[in-house]
Amino acid sequence: MSHYEERLERDLSLIKQQATLLAKRVDAALAAAVRALLSGDDKLAYATVLGDQRINAENRKLDKMCHAFIGVHLPSAGHLRLMTAMIHANVALERVGDYAVTIARESVHLAKRPDALIKREVELLAGESRQMFKQAMCGFIDGNAEKARATMIMADQVERTFDVVFADLVNEGGNFSIEDLFAYLGVFNSLERVSDQAKNICEETVFAVTGQTKAAKAFRILFLDEDNTLLGPIAETVAGKIASGGGEFRSLGRQAGAMLPEVVGLLQESGVDLARHRPKAMNLSLQDLADFHVIVSLQGPVKSYVDNVPFHTAALEWDVGGVVAAELPEDQRRERYAALSREIAVQVSNLMTTLRGEEAD
The missing domain is CATH 1.20.58.220 (Phosphate transport system protein phou homolog 2; domain 2)
Known part of the structure; x- marks a missing residue:
């Protein structure tokens, strides 16, 4: 030496x-x-x-x-x-x-x-x-x-x-x-x-x-709706496409409803595949909820689902529109579901941009 x-x-x-x-x-x-x-x-x-x-x-x-x-x-x-x-x-x-x-x-x-x-x-x-x-x-x-x-x-x-x-x-x-x-x-x-x-x-x-710098943070996001058959699953699926690798996404309902084959088919035409989705009810403890960085309600106030929002978790409420009426003609229902998917996609994209900035693009 x-x-x-x-x-x-x-x-x-x-x-x-x-x-x-x-x-x-x-x-x-x-x-x-x-x-x-x-x-x-x-x-x-x-x-x-x-x-x-x-x-x-x-x-x-x-x-x-x-x-x-x-x-x-x-x-x-x-x-x-x-x-x-x-x-x-x-x-x-x-x-x-x-x-x-x-x-x-x-x-x-x-x-x-x-x-x-x-x-x-x-x-x-x-x-x-x-x-x-x-x-x-x-x-x-x-x-x-x-x-x-x-x-x-x-x-x-x-x-x-x-x-x-x-x-x-x-x-x-x-x-x-x-x-x-x-x-x-x-x-x-x-x-x-x-x-x-x-x-x-x-x-x-x-x-x-x-020489490795800090890796981009992967955000854990939970979507909530009434029965986990439509809004939450759409958000979970769309988020997985938009922010692949940039987050972990999950959806739950106040209760677990039943998927309607017709709705699943119409959504598939809009590019949202829920064929394998199985509705799940909300059953998370406070400690489980603390694992999520963001909780998003797509139907009603977050606190109607969660008694106490964990200290480190942000709670958001999105107004993305109501359930599509079954009596509408099929072409109108198809367009409503497509519009619903687009609105949720915009909200998800905006959220990921807020969380990750330019990295979300």
Whole structure:
């Protein structure tokens, strides 16, 4: 190894050591903030808030080391990707430190400590988020893209836990003041955001190791109607054609009706094949619903189907027209079904453009 290579590897090792030290400080601050919240230890909470100054200083030091490395070594390929990823990961570390401060600040202003249920859920969400954060940093420092990819999957579980916790918090709302209720919501949101930053770090690991950038997000969308025999199935089928590879689509009804062969035949003439569709009734739990990014009602309010819309899920209501009257002549019914399919296609296309921008085209 040449003198230049030795110096490059030495400087790179120092940067990784600094990132490891910073990650440990951030995780310790997060653990301390949660402990202060659960125990009512205001001294620990204030110490966590003040300790963020040290974390910020370490952030700045890591940033300077990365830019100095680029200036001195003029890296290319893998080393340049790593420095870019390290700078982005440093931003994520700073934000996780800020979440710890938020939790600590909320703690000292609480009028009432968490009851047994809220305490368990704080511990659960904090445990999942911290575990994901530590695994993400371990994969990043080791340059392990496979570990990073495996860790990213944990984000979905943290999100589901948050949705359940949020629902429980709303149900327990009567036991807390408005101020405390919002404080606990802030705490849960901060803990959930830790997993988001951990996922960002994982994506930076994959980029640094392989050069692969973040993949386009596949959105999960649920269509609802009265009996799952017409509007929902049309939307599911059309969406599958318009946004192939860009989403996962499903339709359910308030109840499961019976498909009418004549309607199926007329829709096939419009390019919508429902021959294999089997109507299904709505039977999803809150946790199941939380798997969907968007819920779309094609008949009536979403809340007539779903009592509680999950926190991370968007609810939409589309007015696409009513059921086609059976007494109309066949040619008019054919045109109505064709028009209905076109209207739903336009709505689906607009939704995917909103979600994915130009990638939806």
